């Protein structure tokens with residue numbers, strides 16, 4: 001392969017395809033968006049793509065906590081990709097929900113890395129089992145839309161490793177996506193597209209990633225730096241501009257050809273695999289995929305409030321008032337590159353009518369398409385509500401409130417929706433609010449309504465999905481994959497989101513989502529992991545295979561979960577870990593495992609989880625390693641982050657030698673507790689404290705204690721400067737060597 005050919009493979013051939021080299025039989029492959037459905041369009045015309053099944057968007061589908069369902073959806077999207085000659089689907093998106101205001105939160109799974117990582121892995125496995133590659137995106141720290149192409153995310157090493165990396169790490173290790181898409185933004189000063197630490201050290205070397213890295217569309221800054229950092233493919237095509245740059249760089253030896261070879265080899269391996277996996281003449285069963293979209297929507301919907309068991313609607317309920325424009329024109333997906341042109345669209349009004357078959361279902365719009373209401377719209381809705389046994393009030397966020405490319409300004413729904421809900425709740429005590437929105441919203445009317453159902457953006461079968469839930473055909477089993485804060489002021493990034501002067505300082509560190517609300521003991525409207533059912537579940541009999549472990553022993557936890565009600569239902573068993581006495585700041589609880597279980601009335605099942613080192617470890621930025629400290633850990637199990645009725649305490653003994661890394665800036669007192677350190681400590685202290693005279697009087701003892709305390713907090717390098725020559729730089733270096741090798 002010539003240098004020109006190699007360089008040409010580092011950029012795309014068009015908006016969506018890669019470069020072919022006919023002479024060598026290298027094919028071109030085609031990519032399209034697809035976080036919740038295929039969007040194959042001509043150029044960048046978002047609105048005109050081929051019809052494809054629109055599944056619930058990520059925030060909805062993550063609320064299913066159902067890995068098998070994610071795999072099934074992945075498979076279905078792959079089938080549609082095969083039928084349309086697409087080899088790579090640009091999804092899933094797994095950036096963490098650092099703030100509820102993130103404009104693309106509807107397209108991301110969660111505020112928790114384990115939930116996001118596991119959902120993503122299942123989706124990727126589904127796609128790739130059917131021969132289509134995934135593109136895991138956006139790596140990394142693309143957590144806001146404002147100035148997304150230039151913002152510099154400043155994140156400390158521990159926070160990156162504990163919050164912003166693990167979802168990617170889980171998905172990469174468990175599912176090996178064929179491609180990973182780098183983010184637009186900078187991370188700690190360097191664009192993700194030329195960030196060697198991200199793309200090579202962490203992704204390819206530490207995690208053993210075997211696919212190729214593609215740029216987000218237009219994310220390349222300096223293509224040559226990108227090659228050096230490990231960015232395999234630039235998308236879309238840059239019209240030969242960057243191919244030339246690469247050729248020049250290799251020719252003038254500022255880029256090594258072997259580095260280019262390595263990248264091209266990685267790209268080619270996936271390109272050939274993609275072509276090998278392509279199936280001809282695939283036919284999509286649209287009805288079957290629509291049925292899956294309906295199942296997915298039912299499985300994702302979260303029942304948040306159900307006073308007096310108002311839901312499911314009683315058989316024979318006659319006078320149902322349906323209020324809200326969304327009931328007839330549902331908001332079912334978000335805007336931007338993920339927008340799918342659905343194969344069909346169900347609306348809640350028609351689907352509820354089909355199930356209840358009632359001649360006395362009444363309807364009022366309540367608000368216009370922008371979410372505004374007025375005296376006559378409200379009066380009409382109030383009139384309809386007054387005459388009904390129950391009101392189903394559809395509300396949420398209109399399209400313009402959340403989208404790719406801008407963030408939300410606040411947590412509020414349109415004031416028209418809020419006013420309408422309050423007015424209706426006043427005249428009908430059986431008002432159920434049904435929400436269509438991609439992310440959490442504030443709920444100033446929470447205590448005034450009888451029921452709240454969170455639909456999220458439930459895809460093309462949103463109508464059927466909600467009708468199934470309201471009628472009880474499907475028992476709700478969704479659990480929030482994000483916290484619902486009461487006020488914006490309560491959120492971890494309230495003062496710091498999105499960014500100022502091009503910089504986003506992640507000052508809240510590891511405390512995002514429930515980690516923050518729990519630590520600060522802040523009440524939320526609804527906590528992470530929460531969701532009601534039409535039945536009840538009990539948790540019992542937690543056991544571990546021992547009580548005392550070494551940190552690398554596997555820990556097996558079992559428990560029982562029982563359906564104590566009288567209808568079939570599904571429960572999400574959630575396992576969190578809490579460290580009792582921590583050496584470093586740690587969250588109150590961290591989700592480590594979960595399992596969705598289906599149970600018939602009266603049925604009980606035993607659930608088993610296997611825990612390992614990482615489930616107890618924190619990331620130590622001094623040693624750059626995961627570390628478990630010896631001590632007691634509580635394993636807590638339940639059905640939301642704030643309802644964990646089962647607890648088992650285990651003792652874990654650390655097997656890693658506790659070797660702090662000593663530097664010139666290590667504090668004097670730190671040398672005291674290091675193995676074989678007494679000698680080192682003596683040398684340092686003697687250079688300062690006159691040991692020939694012993695402190696005898698109270699005053700002398702006080703003075704000595706003062707001196708020790710002051711010196712204890714001093715970086716050891718200061719001893720060289722302040723000891724008046726008694727303690728030299730050479731001695732210091734020798735001591736550091738000793739301390740670090742002991």
Ligand code: BGC
Pocket residue numbers: 033090137216217337
């Ligand atoms: C988005 C990506 C998307 C790409 C291609 C970008 O603007 O950030 O998520 O895959 O466009 O449409």
